[in-house]
Amino acid sequence: MKARARVVAAGDGAGGTRLTTLRSEAPLVLRDTPGGLYLVGGAGGPLGGDDLAIEIEVGAGARLTIRTAAASIVLPGRPGDGPSNLHVDARVAAGGELRWLPGPVVAVQGCVHHVEMVVALEEGAALMWREEVVLGRHGEPPGSVRSRATVDVGGRPLLRHELALGPGHPGAASPAVTAGARAVGSVLLAGPEWATGAGSTVVGDRAVVLPLAGPGWQVLALADDAPALRRQLIAGIEAAARHTAGRAAP
């Protein structure tokens, strides 16, 4: 299945935000709700062979939050279908804010999933970007996921972060990488209100909040399951907010 979705959010000049473009294709359906924009997946999926792409544009003064209605359960396709691919391309103008807060990606046994995220922030743009990967459904062995985030601020690199997890990536369960943790996640906080404050904070045994070399923070956590991971990530965001002017509530 090949699907393209595109959303453009523009500031209305009075502190509000209008969606000037909202285009979806099943199984990538974007739905505007009072609580933000929801990405509503079709039943099951992504599926092996899927080629999905979302393009997001946030203009000056606009605020956009994108969530998913549920976890994404990534399933293998039929033999020969190849990997599933998701490409997210986002641009945020100065004074704009994007919060990308999807639910966890659950890599089901046999799946091969690739995620490519490219985010370009203008100087003065704000970003909260969450990524959660759960290796396998409860009690099942996992599939494989590779995700790669490329985030620039004002044309300069802020974060290059690639995760390769599951049986297709030897070394992924190494004590240097995940030590077999089933849930791996991060939140990137960038923009003026997250301008780097004091040193890093240890949030838990397997969770830290890291001031980056550029204007932002990365919360990085491992856990045994999705709820525990979410708790660690929220604790990390709160810790970063204490060091900066950032707003914690996701």
Add this chain to the structure above:
Amino acid sequence: MNLLLLTDGRFPAGGHAHSGGIEAAVMAGRVTGVDTLAVFLAGRLTTAGRVAAALAAAAASGAHDLVELDAEAAARIPSPALRAASRTLGRQLLRTARSVLDAADLPDDLHHPVAMGVVCAATSGLGPADAARWAAYDAISGPASAAVRLLGLDPFRAWGVVAALMPEADAIAAGAAAGAARPLTHLPSCSAPLLDIGAEHHAASEVRLFAS
């Protein structure tokens, strides 16, 4: 011979003071003996080692602006403790190379793998492939040697683990050299979350043998 000189553990560039994350992993109970050391090193090689080899080869190729390349290196190290260690090792290497190799025009402040590449480019007979091999080897030899000290491991068995990883290290170095001139955003950025997490715990710990 110049590559042997640079990669010699006795070359005075300060590498012996750093454990490559193995001390944090030992403190957390994640590495306890030769078997866990083997999987630690394999994971470190395919993540941090692959990234370091790619950055070193790119720096040695002369195809990139060094300031931009150094910023790409920084964007691949979210942990401030690891960024500081990488900076320290880079500065020490450049200072040593300026003096030992009589290369006065080397820059003085770069991340460690970028510094490795720059030193190779300034050294007779060395190029991107050598820089990549050096960085890949350094990614596992340092932590292996630190593990022997920290855990009192049988050095023969510990170095047997390193030897067994040489084919993989060669393959990673070859890939890095082949891609040395590709656009900077295409360089690998494989992260090892527990190296970043462990480095911050380690930096906050009061009792430690190694600087990182």
